[in-house]
Amino acid sequence: MSHEHETDPRAIRAEALETLLTEQGLVTPEAIDGILRHYEQDVGPMNGARVVARAWTDPAYRERLLADGYSAIAELGFGGPQGEHLVVVENTPQVHNVVVCTLCSCYPWPVLGLPPAWYKDPSYRSRIVREPRKVLSEFGLELPEEVEVRVWDSSAEIRYMVLPEQPASLAGLGEEELAAHIDRDAMIGVAKVGP
Amino acid sequence: MDGIHDLGGRHGFGGSLETRDDGGFHEPWERRTFAMASLLTGTGCFAIDEFRHAIERLDPVAYLADGYYGRWLGASELLVREAGGRPQPGRIADGTGRRALDAPPRFAVGDRVVTKNLHPAGHCRLPGYARARRGVVEILQGGWVLPDARAHGRGEAPEHVYTVRFDGRELWGDDAEPATSVCLDVFDSYLEPA
Numbered sequence: 001m002s003h004e005h006e007t008d009p010r011a012i013r014a015e016a017l018e019t020l021l022t023e024q025g026l027v028t029p030e031a032i033d034g035i036l037r038h039y040e041q042d043v044g045p046m047n048g049a050r051v052v053a054r055a056w057t058d059p060a061y062r063e064r065l066l067a068d069g070y071s072a073i074a075e076l077g078f079g080g081p082q083g084e085h086l087v088v089v090e091n092t093p094q095v096h097n098v099v100v101c102t103l104c105s106c107y108p109w110p111v112l113g114l115p116p117a118w119y120k121d122p123s124y125r126s127r128i129v130r131e132p133r134k135v136l137s138e139f140g141l142e143l144p145e146e147v148e149v150r151v152w153d154s155s156a157e158i159r160y161m162v163l164p165e166q167p168a169s170l171a172g173l174g175e176e177e178l179a180a181h182i183d184r185d186a187m188i189g190v191a192k193v194g195p
Numbered sequence: 196m197d198g199i200h201d202l203g204g205r206h207g208f209g210g211s212l213e214t215r216d217d218g219g220f221h222e223p224w225e226r227r228t229f230a231m232a233s234l235l236t237g238t239g240c241f242a243i244d245e246f247r248h249a250i251e252r253l254d255p256v257a258y259l260a261d262g263y264y265g266r267w268l269g270a271s272e273l274l275v276r277e278a279g280g281r282p283q284p285g286r287i288a289d290g291t292g293r294r295a296l297d298a299p300p301r302f303a304v305g306d307r308v309v310t311k312n313l314h315p316a317g318h319c320r321l322p323g324y325a326r327a328r329r330g331v332v333e334i335l336q337g338g339w340v341l342p343d344a345r346a347h348g349r350g351e352a353p354e355h356v357y358t359v360r361f362d363g364r365e366l367w368g369d370d371a372e373p374a375t376s377v378c379l380d381v382f383d384s385y386l387e388p389a
Contacts, residue, residue, distance in 0.1 A: 085314030123209035156380035157292035
């Protein structure tokens with residue numbers, strides 16, 4: 001017996017809502033496609049990686065980025081919903097930063113795109129503020145006790161992105177080569193830029 | 196609101212995480228729901244604060260069982276139903292959050308503050324784990340619409356927001372991990388001088 005024809009009730013509900021909103025002209029297929037095109041094609045961690053690579057190669061940009069993340073990120077053409085005010089926090093040998101939203105799942109969309117499932121999961125949201133070292137170790141990141149772990153819980157409209165440390169192994173590379181090494185998890189703060 | 200959404204510090208939500216997810220959508224209905232909800236707030240039918248509070252008002256079992264985009268779907272249905280099935284674009288004239296304030300901020304960077312022991316039935320952006328806790332102001336974030344007001348149709352009532360850093364031991368006592376802290380963005384009316 002196959003269950004493949006059983007339909008998820010949420011799919012039926014979403015269709016009913018879309019029908020209602022379409023009849024009233026509140027939603028059009030074009031508007032829906034436009035939003036999805038933006039989030040599936042135009043934004044994603046590649047935007048944040050460009051910001052980090054620029055900061056690693058241009059000290060003046062790095063200074064502007066840490067002083068006013070929103071404006072410095074706008075210089076590279078990134079902005080929009082969930083990025084009204086972006087603060088970039090810098091990892092150092094003394095402080096490791098990691099981002100969460102315990103009350104909903106706020107996330108810096110313009111620079112990182114749509115959040116991964118674990119970021120929105122009750123497990124991450126409940127645990128990262130209470131036992132950040134344990135959660136980070138599950139991501140493969142063991143931090144010595146001398147390093148302070150600072151968790152940024154996005155409880156208002158300010159969104160946070162982590163500026164990871166540049167590993168010595170990536171010294172001397174150009175902006176574009178660097179960007180290819182910078183992934184989403186390092187900019188949320190659950191990983192370092194490898195190796 | 197002391198609801199299921201206020202997850203920070205709760206025990207019992209699983210010991211390990213699936214850390215390899217690539218992000219984005221997993222089902223077609225999730226894509227459609229995301230776009231519809233974005234349009235409902237983007238065209239000013241509802242404020243983002245009303246949307247977040249609608250998620251908080253979902254049945255707690257559904258909150259956990261339906262998943263992230265399932266919550267977006269439930270909140271959209273709830274708000275549309277409460278609007279009599281006819282949401283009005285432009286009802287929220289300006290959905291953004293930043294507002295210039297004439298009054299100077301009450302606190303400066305480095306000031307010691309304490310959060311109030313707030314338990315309102317309505318929308319509030321001070322997590323339960325950080326109520327009646329002492330911290331230090333790290334960043335002045337300027338003026339912002341108060342979610343507690345806009346979520347309930349009580350205007351914008353903008354206030355200064357401060358990033359406040361709380362030591363792990365202040366939040367979790369002897370059970371805190373060593374050398375940890377949490378930074379929260381706290382509205383002025385949630386705070387007292389310490």
